[in-house]
Amino acid sequence: MVTKDTVSIDVHKTSHSRISELDFNNISFGKQFSDHMFMADFKNNQWGDAQIVPYGPVMMSPSTSALHYGQAIFEGMKAYKNDKGEVLLFRPLDNHKRINISAERMCMPAIPQEYFLEGLKQLIKMDEAWIPTAPGASLYIRPFIIGTDEFIGVKPSDTYRFYIFTSPAGVYYNKPVKVLVETSFIRAVEGGVGYVKASGNYGRSLFPTKLAQQRGYDQIIWTDARNHRYLEESGTMNLMFVIDDVLITAPLGDTILAGITRDSVLTLARDWKMKVQERKISIDEVIDAHKKGTLDEAFGTGTAATIAPISQIGFEGKDYILPDTKGRIFSNRVAQELENIRKGRAADIHNWMYKI
Ligand code: PMP
Secondary structure: EEOOOOOOOOEEOOOOOOOHOOOOOOOOOOOOOOOOEEEEEEEOOOOEEEEEOOOOOOOOOOOOHHHHHHEEEEEEEEEEEEEOOEEEEEOHHHHHHHHHHHHHHHHOOOOOOOHHHHHHHHHHHOOOOOOOOOOOOOOEEEEEEEEEEOOOOOOOOOEEEEEEEEEEOOOOOOOOOOEOOOOOOOOOOOOOOOOOHHHHHHOOOHHHHHHHHHHHOOOOEEEEEOOOOOOEOOOHHHHHHHEOOOEOOOOOOOOOOOOHHHHHHHHHHOOOOOEEEEOEEHHHHHHHHHOOOOEEEEEEEOOOOOOEEEEEHHHHHHHHEEEOHHHHHHHHHHHHHHHHHHHHOOOOOOOEEEEE
C-alpha cells in the first residue's frame, strides 16, 4: 500500500455534507468541524492504513493508553484561500518537523513526511469549501497522534493513531488582551516538556489561567520556574516586546515552544532591518521600560491568534496600561504583512506558502 514517498489513501466520502450548517459571517474558534478527517495507524513498527473518512466520533477502549499516561501530541496550523482562490498552507513542513520533535520527547514514533503532507493535501482539497475567506479567517488544522495500546501499564504504547481534522476559524481574540504575570504556578521547567506540543502542557495551564480570568485577565504570562522573573510565553503564544525600537523575545530552549509565527515575525523584522534580540527578558525590565515610556509594544504570536496585541500587564497587584494599539507601528505592520503574504498580495520571499 505504501511506497517510498507516496501514500495511498483510502477515501470514504460523506454522503451528506454539513457545510450548510456553517454561517460564514459568524464563525467562532474551534466549535465546528469540516466534513472529513484523515487517519493512519502505526502498528508492527510501521505506519499504514491511511484513510479519509467522514468526521465523527471514534470508538476507543477505556484502557487506551493515551487517556491515562498522556502520550498525546498535536499541531496547530492553518490553510488559507488567497485572492486568486488558490488554497495554501502556511509553513506546513515546519509543523511536520515540530510534531516529530514532540514525538521524540514523548517516546512516540515519528510521522513520515509523506503521511503528514499527503494527508493534509487530500483532506483539505476535499473540504476546500470550508475555508472561510473573510479578513483574518482561515481553516484551522489539527493534526495529532495518540498512543492506542489497550494496556494500562506505564510504558510507551506499541500502537498509535495519527489524525488530522479541520475547523473553520474566525478571529481568535476580537480585542487586545489583558495579561497577568504568573508568579506561583509554572508551565515549563528545564528538562521538562515545555518545548513540545504535548497535551499535558495545556491541561496543566487551565487552572492558573482560570484563576487569572476570575480576576478579569484574558491570559497569563508564564515566568521561568526558578525565579519567576523572566517572561516566557502567554497562553498558546510566544511573547514579544518592542522597547526603544528593539524587538525582544525569550530565547528558544526547553521551556519555550518554537513558534512558527514567532520565527516568521522575527524573520520579517530582520528583513526590515529592525534590531532583534532573542534573550531573557525580565518583568523588572518591562516595568522599567514602562516607567521610562520606552515600552512601545507587547504582543503574543501564534497560529490561532496570529498577532495578539497586549493592552495591559498585571504584576504584583498593579496594572500597567500599554500604549493604544492603533499607534503600534511594528505589530500592525507585521500583522498586515503576514495577512498580505497569505492572501498573495505581498511577495512570499521566504517560500512560506505551500500550494495544494
Ligand atoms: N507557545 C505555545 C505554548 C503554543 O501552544 C503555541 C501554539 N502552537 C505557540 C507558542 C505559538 O506557536 P505557533 O506560532 O507555531 O502557532
